[in-house]
Amino acid sequence: MNRDQLFAANRNWWDERGPLHATSPFYGIDRLIAGATSLDDFELAEFDIGSARSFVHLQCHIGTDTISWARRGLEATGLDFSVASLEQAKNIGNRCGIEIRWVASDLYEAPETLAKTYDIVYTGKGALNWLDDIERWAWVVAKLLNSGGRLYLVEFHPISWILGDEEWAIKNDYFTTGDPYIEHDPEGSYAVPEATTSANTTAEWQHTLADIVSAIAGAGLTIRWLHEFPFTEFQQSPVLRKSADGRVYELPPEMPRLPLMFSLCATKP
Ligand SMILES: C[S@@+](CC[C@H](N)C(=O)[O-])C[C@H]1O[C@@H](n2cnc3c(N)ncnc32)[C@H](O)[C@@H]1O
Structure with a gap:
């Protein structure tokens, strides 16, 4: 498959999952409508929106996260290439009574499609692995930011992608080859493993922490901080256990700890 075919396969995968995810317990839409946030505790603790007004959520x-940030007083835009996912986003936003601009676009075309710059660019939680060119992504982010604006990136740690789903033994290279991992996945998804689906092929790319940080710096942004966390949002492997407060997943006490998520803040001079 060429690049266009790989991206089309990914879009088909997400178009089929969008409506399924909107009714899944995993995404907790009823809780969101009732006023709960979908953001992680650490996000709320570490990222202060300050005097920022405009906000774009890429991918x-x-x-759900776009709505949660918008509720904190930001003028929000959500961008994704999956029109079927955005239809769900619009419906959920309306049910939450919040106004958000939803824009269908490939990530790499975002600056031209949005034709606007922002105080905050937010992205992650399973976003970067769908992109083949991390340096081009960083330039997109830089173009979307106002001077003094901030990138807030929250991602699953690249270490966690190298571990096989079941035992979490090392399965894939940590280092980037440039080639995609083309998966012929089982039906369903992380949120609806039991669902019947027909688009089951995906292409994903590994980006090391060094690749990501260097791409952001290379696009002219100043890195303010980088945090790593020994927990993750969902059960990426059966090896993981719910934390004592039930809010995140961690490795069991008998296993050495690894970074499972990271977050980064960078500013545009
Ligand atoms: C796991 S989700 C993003 C995480 C989000 N926090 C969530 O779980 O609700 C990944 C999203 O990336 C989008 N996506 C993948 N490749 C893209 C691309 N090239 N351009 C724009 N959106 C893309 C998919 O449509 C999907 O909605």
Whole structure:
């Protein structure tokens, strides 16, 4: 498959999952409508929106995090290439009574499609692995930011992608080859493993922490901080256990700890 075919396969995968995810317990839409946030505790603790007004969420999927940030007083835009996911996002946003601009676009075309710059660019939680060119991604982010604006990136740690799903033994290279991992996945998804689906091929790319940080710096942004966390949002492997407070997943006490998520803040001079 060439690059266009790989991206089309990914879009088909997400178009089929968007409506399924919107009714899944995993995404907790009823809780969101009732006023709960979908953001992680650490996000709320470490990222202060300050005097920022405008906000864009890249690869927003069905918009749960976009809505959660918008509720904190930001004028929000959500961008994704999956029109079926954005239809769900729009519907959920309306049910939450919040106004958000939803824009269908490939990530790499975002500056031209949005034709606007922002105080905050937010992205992650399973976003970067769908992109083949991390340096081009960083330039997109830089173009979307106002001077003094901030990138807030929250991602699953690249270490966690190298571990096989079941035992979490090392399965894939940590270092980037440039080639995609083309998976012929089982039906369903992380949120709806039991669902029947027909688009089951995906292409994903590994980007090391060094690649990501260097791409951001290379696009002219100043890195303010980089945090690593020994927990993750969902059960990426059966090896992981719910934390004592039930809010995140961790490795069991008998296993050495690894970074499972990271977050980064960078500013545009
Ligand atoms: C796991 S979701 C993003 C995480 C989000 N926090 C969530 O789970 O709701 C990944 C999103 O990236 C989008 N995506 C993948 N490749 C893209 C591309 N090239 N351009 C724009 N969106 C893309 C998919 O449509 C999907 O909605």
